[in-house]
Amino acid sequence: MSEALRTFFSPQILGPEIFYGSSVGLFLIGLYMILVKKNLVKIVIGLSFIESGVNLFLISLGYVWGKTAPILNKPELMKEPVKYAVDPVPQALVLTAIVIGVAVTAMALSIVIVIHDKYGTLDISKIKELKW
Amino acid sequence: MSTLVLYLALAMAILMLVGAFVVVVTKDLLVAVIASAVVDLVLAILFYILQAPDVAITQASIGAGLTTAIFVVVVRKTKRFEDD
Amino acid sequence: MIRKLFVLFLLVIVGFFLASVVVSVPFGAEKTIVGRYYLNNTIGETGGVNAVTSIVVLYRGFDTLGEVTVLFLAATGLAAILANTREKRKKHKEKPSLIMRVGTDYLFPAAIVFGSYIFLHGHLTPGGGFPGGVVIASGFLMLFLAQWHYKADELWLKVIESLAGMTYVLIGLIGLWKLGTFLGNFLGKGTPNMLLSAGIIPLIYIVIGIKVGSEMTGLLQNLRETTENE
Numbered sequence: 001m002s003e004a005l006r007t008f009f010s011p012q013i014l015g016p017e018i019f020y021g022s023s024v025g026l027f028l029i030g031l032y033m034i035l036v037k038k039n040l041v042k043i044v045i046g047l048s049f050i051e052s053g054v055n056l057f058l059i060s061l062g063y064v065w066g067k068t069a070p071i072l073n074k075p076e077l078m079k080e081p082v083k084y085a086v087d088p089v090p091q092a093l094v095l096t097a098i099v100i101g102v103a104v105t106a107m108a109l110s111i112v113i114v115i116h117d118k119y120g121t122l123d124i125s126k127i128k129e130l131k132w
Numbered sequence: 133m134s135t136l137v138l139y140l141a142l143a144m145a146i147l148m149l150v151g152a153f154v155v156v157v158t159k160d161l162l163v164a165v166i167a168s169a170v171v172d173l174v175l176a177i178l179f180y181i182l183q184a185p186d187v188a189i190t191q192a193s194i195g196a197g198l199t200t201a202i203f204v205v206v207v208r209k210t211k212r213f214e215d216d
Numbered sequence: 217m218i219r220k221l222f223v224l225f226l227l228v229i230v231g232f233f234l235a236s237v238v239v240s241v242p243f244g245a246e247k248t249i250v251g252r253y254y255l256n257n258t259i260g261e262t263g264g265v266n267a268v269t270s271i272v273v274l275y276r277g278f279d280t281l282g283e284v285t286v287l288f289l290a291a292t293g294l295a296a297i298l299a300n301t302r303e304k305r306k307k308h309k310e311k312p313s314l315i316m317r318v319g320t321d322y323l324f325p326a327a328i329v330f331g332s333y334i335f336l337h338g339h340l341t342p343g344g345g346f347p348g349g350v351v352i353a354s355g356f357l358m359l360f361l362a363q364w365h366y367k368a369d370e371l372w373l374k375v376i377e378s379l380a381g382m383t384y385v386l387i388g389l390i391g392l393w394k395l396g397t398f399l400g401n402f403l404g405k406g407t408p409n410m411l412l413s414a415g416i417i418p419l420i421y422i423v424i425g426i427k428v429g430s431e432m433t434g435l436l437q438n439l440r441e442t443t444e445n446e
Contacts, residue, residue, distance in 0.1 A: 019243065039161070045203070048172075063243070063244055071266045073409055089248055089271065106202055113301060117301050185342035187268075189347050194350050201436065
């Protein structure tokens with residue numbers, strides 16, 4: 001393997017492209033689904049994709065090369081936690097965000113059920129009139 | 133994070149984006165829901181690779197488990213196929 | 217077609233700006249100072265080994281109370297929205313499969329025990345109240361799938377859920393009374409790495425686990441009931 005290839009595939013170059021790239025890709029796919037798709041269930045799936053992309057981005061912000069999870073159950077971890085453990089703050093935030101995400105999804109889907117009950121369709125281009 | 137784990141992460145990221153692409157193109161909503169469950173599960177593995185086991189276990193149980201169950205019930209109560 | 221092209225153009229713009237922001241953030245470097253503070257002080261101040269749990273339950277405990285409230289509102293709102301849907305009665309002809317029934321008999325207790333394990337050990341190992349509660353609810357989901365006539369008693373679910381929510385606030389108020397801060401850690405810190413340590417963290421996670429478990433069971437039952445009547 002040549003030197004250029006080796007530097008390209010070295011962890012420090014490849015890392016950000018995997019995690020940042022996949023989070024941005026997930027975000028864009030979700031945005032595309034919300035803007036283009038006409039089916040309500042798919043729009044809700046797109047919303048949850050956007051959430052997942054943002055969560056992945058936040059977690060990869062907290063990662064530090066060569067460090068381990070912030071569970072300080074070993075003597076050397078207890079003595080010098082900063083030296084060995086990654087940043088716990090984004091993880092705590094994302095833990096909250098995932099739970100809020102399922103609440104939002106459940107509410108949205110219950111509204112989808114009611115819409116299907118009233119109109120008999122999930123296609124947003126066919127839902128034209130307002131009726132009770 | 134060793135190089136091997138990084139290649140695993142690369143494979144997982146590709147699998148995740150392929151699953152998301154399947155969700156976009158398919159007309160069968162049940163397939164879309166299962167593919168989105170795959171995306172969420174692979175996301176849990178990525179969280180674990182990023183040294184966030186708390187978030188990984190939450191994502192695997194809530195994101196991949198409960199959300200999928202709710203989606204499947206909704207698809208069953210409404211329509212299975214996307215018509216256009 | 218023109219709409220799709222327009223959207224793709226928009227996505228290119230959004231993606232370009234997102235990428236230009238993301239590229240400027242170094243991957244794998246130390247960023248926050250507050251995280252360093254939490255890591256250094258979590259054992260001394262809370263007694264909890266798992267730093268994420270300490271942040272979620274103690275340092276940001278008020279935030280978690282709000283999160284539990286949001287989950288409660290979502291479950292209640294879903295029940296209220298679905299209460300008005302039409303009920304079409306249709307009887308099930310086929311029975312649940314044998315594999316489902318027999319498997320659930322063995323897996324349901326295991327799911328309950330595993331969920332309780334997850335929220336009891338929230339301060340020692342990864343996990344906590346939210347995943348533990350959802351694992352318990354998934355046990356009930358298996359029960360709903362395997363036995364179509366099974367129905368969890370809604371009154372009991374609501375009573376358990378409300379008692380758990382009130383206990384959370386009560387623990388917070390005791391902390392306010394004893395230490396002057398809401399959700400103050402009024403119990404002893406104990407030795408790290410033991411089950412009975414970290415003061416109120418295990419208590420609050422038990423409460424959250426029970427609350428989330430009963431809430432999610434009620435949510436799944438609400439969704440299922442209208443399914444069965446289709």
